[in-house]
Amino acid sequence: MxxxxxxxxxxxxxxxxxxxxxxxxxxxxxxxxxxxxxxxxxxxxxxxxxxxxxxxxxxxxxxxxxxxxxxxxxxxxxxxxxxxxxxxxxxxxxxxxxxxxxxxxxxxxxxxxxxxxxxxxxxxxxxxxxxxxxxxxxxxxxxxxxxxxxxxxxxxxxxxxxxxxxxxxxxxxxxxxxxxxxxxxxxxxxxxxxxxxxxxxxxxxxxxxxxxxxxxxxxxxxxxxxxxxxxxxxxxxxxxxxxxxxxxxxxxxxxxxxxxxxxxxxxxxxxxxxxxxxxxxxxxxxxxxxxxxxxxxxxxxxxxxxxxxxxxxxxxxxxxxxxxxxxxxxxxxxxxxxxxxxxxxxxxxxxxxxxxxxxxxxxxxLGENTTPPHDALYWRLGRQMAIRQGDWKLVRYDAAADDMPRQPVVGPRLYNLKDDIGEQHDLAARLPDKAKELEAAWDAWSAEMVQPLWGDGRAEGARRRANPRANP
Ligand SMILES: [Ca+2]
Structure with a gap:
């Protein structure tokens, strides 16, 4: 029934x-x-x-x-x-x-x-x-x-x-x-x-x-x-x-x-x-x-x-x-x-x-479609960005939360996640064409997005640096 x-x-x-x-x-x-x-x-x-x-x-x-x-x-x-x-x-x-x-x-x-x-x-x-x-x-x-x-x-x-x-x-x-x-x-x-x-x-x-x-x-x-x-x-x-x-x-x-x-x-x-x-x-x-x-x-x-x-x-x-x-x-x-x-x-x-x-x-x-679900994945948070395409990742990231507290956003850095899941070895200088290709793909994606309705990456970063242990 x-x-x-x-x-x-x-x-x-x-x-x-x-x-x-x-x-x-x-x-x-x-x-x-x-x-x-x-x-x-x-x-x-x-x-x-x-x-x-x-x-x-x-x-x-x-x-x-x-x-x-x-x-x-x-x-x-x-x-x-x-x-x-x-x-x-x-x-x-x-x-x-x-x-x-x-x-x-x-x-x-x-x-x-x-x-x-x-x-x-x-x-x-x-x-x-x-x-x-x-x-x-x-x-x-x-x-x-x-x-x-x-x-x-x-x-x-x-x-x-x-x-x-x-x-x-x-x-x-x-x-x-x-x-x-x-x-x-x-x-x-x-x-x-x-x-x-x-x-x-x-x-x-x-x-x-x-x-x-x-x-x-x-x-x-x-x-x-x-x-x-x-x-x-x-x-x-x-x-x-x-x-x-x-x-x-x-x-x-x-x-x-x-x-x-x-x-x-x-x-x-x-x-x-x-x-x-x-x-x-x-x-x-x-x-x-x-x-x-x-x-x-x-x-x-x-x-x-x-x-x-x-x-x-x-x-x-x-x-x-x-x-x-x-x-x-x-x-x-x-x-x-x-x-x-x-x-x-x-x-x-x-x-x-x-x-x-x-x-x-x-x-x-289910294995019925063996192609990757996505050609690429994209991230944007203010001035931070990332794109992952295959094993490649290009990233501009907020280092205040990582290892360089005085440097708000660094990059872009290029990593091959297959060999380097810990994002330790920046390949951007060695493979500038790959870095440019990913950046262009990200730029095209980002251009489709709208301006944030509220918030601002820089203001947010400044607030966080004033209170580094705040956890939004
Ligand atoms: Ca959360």
């Missing part, structure tokens, strides 16, 4: 979309019923800090089992080096610079932490599109795409919302900005990551009659560094207090992910649920010192830089009904790909007028 209802919904959704978006729909329909879609998003997690990346001191059995049951993308990226812009890219499937969301809102020129900034309402979100395709849609966790009423998650495609609207939050009860359920302020008694686990499980529990889209956006392991005593005790052997707290926060997130995975399994939904896991940016490091205890090794750089440490992330896609377990995929992919992949899985035809930058990864992950 359930299956037939879901099949009818799928057929109806495909038919309607096909009529609306004639001529030919580009996406392939999913085989069988529409899958549930779950995005598990970590915040400021280090590249090295999960078991499947070889982390030696913090066990993450639940993200590890997720990875073991799906495809681990070894060249996984996000389209920016910090929180809000990458979330804008994730939910729109478009480079956020196309619509001016280049910087964090609220940190803009003039210092106005205003409600006027947020994901432009001209943009359509993944939640909007999945809702239109019959999905129940819910956000649990951090929003960070605007605090004004017009930007509220429930105005941006989510049926349900539990969490907070800003960029960071205390983890302990009764502290910090309001926790909201829809528009209502709630008195949350639990440690926040545990509360998000509870709400995510509840959302799944309440939405088994039709396909659902759950966006579980943790603020873990973003500052402030708050952990429960019980979890801190588990890591008494870690001598560095910040790393110990980070470990305790990270296992809280891993346990929350475990609860979600268990719920899917016990409800019989594991097979036909498409799950994504990655971080919104790399771990924050300032002048060689970690700000939250994270480790990006073997990558160089930090959150806020376009070096690999800022923009590369552990990246997992799991869908047992379609994707074989225990595989790795080595071509570069990016969080912009989540939207077209999810829409294709849901049987939603992608209209070219949406101008998505992401690519449906399914044919690539």
């Amino acid at each position: 359930l299956a037939s209802i879901r099949t009818l919904r799928l057929v109806a959704a495909v038919a309607i979309t096909a009529i609306l978006s004639a001529p030919a729909p580009l996406a392939r329909a999913a085989a069988g019923d529409q899958p549930n879609i779950v995005i598990l998003l970590a915040d400021d997690m280090g590249f090295a800090d999960v078991g499947f990346q070889g982390c030696p001191d913090i066990p993450t059995p639940h993200v590890d089992r997720l990875a073991a049951g799906g495809v681990r993308c070894t060249n996984g990226y996000i389209s920016g080096p910090y929180c809000s812009p990458t979330r804008a890219g994730l939910l729109t499937g478009r480079y956020q610079q196309r619509f001016g969301h280049e910087f964090n809102p609220g940190g803009g020129e003039g210092g106005k932490a205003s409600g006027a900034a947020g994901l432009p309402v001209s943009e359509t979100t993944l939640a909007d599109r999945l809702k239109a395709a019959g999905y129940a849609t819910g956000l649990v966790g951090k929003w960070h795409l605007g605090g004004a009423p017009q930007f509220h998650p429930q105005r941006r495609g989510f049926n349900e919302f539990f969490g907070f609207l800003g960029g960071a939050h205390s983890y302990f009860p009764g502290d910090g900005a309001p926790i909201l359920r829809s528009q209502e302020v709630v008195r949350e008694p639990e440690y926040l990551t545990d509360a998000f686990a509870r709400e995510a499980v509840s959302f799944i529990d309440r939405h088994q009659e039709k396909p659902f889209f759950l966006y579980l956006a943790f603020n873990a392991v973003h500052t402030p560094m708050h952990a429960t005593d019980k979890r801190l005790e588990r890591f008494a052997s870690i001598s560095d207090p910040m790393r110990r707290t980070y470990a305790a926060m990270l296992v809280a997130m891993d346990e929350a992910i475990g609860q979600v995975l268990d719920k899917l399994k016990n409800a019989g939904l594991e097979e036909n649920t498409l799950v994504f896991f990655f971080s919104d940016n790399g771990g924050p490091v300032m002048q060689g010192t970690t700000i939250n205890g994270s480790i990006n090794k073997p990558l160089r750089g930090s959150k806020r830089t376009t070096l690999e440490g800022g923009i590369r992330t552990p990246f997992v896609v799991r869908w047992p009904a379609r994707l074989a377990a225990g595989k790795t995929y080595d071509q570069p992919v990016i969080q912009l790909d989540v939207q077209p992949t999810a829409l294709a899985a849901a049987g939603v035809a992608i209209d070219p007028s949406w101008k998505l930058d992401g690519v449906n990864l399914l044919p690539h992950l």
Whole structure:
């Protein structure tokens, strides 16, 4: 009965979309019923800090089992080096610079932490599109795409919302900005990551009659560094207090992910649920010192830089009904790909007028299409830039977060990531033609983007240099 209802919904959704978006729909329909879609998003997690990346001191059995049951993308990226812009890219499937969301809102020129900034309402979100395709849609966790009423998650495609609207939050009860359920302020008694686990499980529990889209956006392991005593005790052997707290926060997130995975399994939904896991940016490091205890090794750089440490992330896609377990995929992919992949899985035809930058990864992950999903990937944050094409990367990066605190932006530097994942050996002088070719490709891409709607790279850099341990 359930299956037939879901099949009818799928057929109806495909038919309607096909009529609306004639001529030919580009996406392939999913085989069988529409899958549930779950995005598990970590915040400021280090590249090295999960078991499947070889982390030696913090066990993450639940993200590890997720990875073991799906495809681990070894060249996984996000389209920016910090929180809000990458979330804008994730939910729109478009480079956020196309619509001016280049910087964090609220940190803009003039210092106005205003409600006027947020994901432009001209943009359509993944939640909007999945809702239109019959999905129940819910956000649990951090929003960070605007605090004004017009930007509220429930105005941006989510049926349900539990969490907070800003960029960071205390983890302990009764502290910090309001926790909201829809528009209502709630008195949350639990440690926040545990509360998000509870709400995510509840959302799944309440939405088994039709396909659902759950966006579980943790603020873990973003500052402030708050952990429960019980979890801190588990890591008494870690001598560095910040790393110990980070470990305790990270296992809280891993346990929350475990609860979600268990719920899917016990409800019989594991097979036909498409799950994504990655971080919104790399771990924050300032002048060689970690700000939250994270480790990006073997990558160089930090959150806020376009070096690999800022923009590369552990990246997992799991869908047992379609994707074989225990595989790795080595071509570069990016969080912009989540939207077209999810829409294709849901049987939603992608209209070219949406101008998505992401690519449906399914044919690539299935081995049906052996060409790379992207000719190149691009980054821009003020004067910082990067382009990756094949194994080559050209980057102008903010060295204040790396190794040269007095030198705001350096480069362009040319690296071959195949041999030099740590971006140590600049080849720009030796291979000037390659550097020029990449710079020209980046210039062409950048010319398509618009001016930032708020913020300014130089102003942002100056603020950061005045307060180097701030963690936006
Ligand atoms: Ca972040």
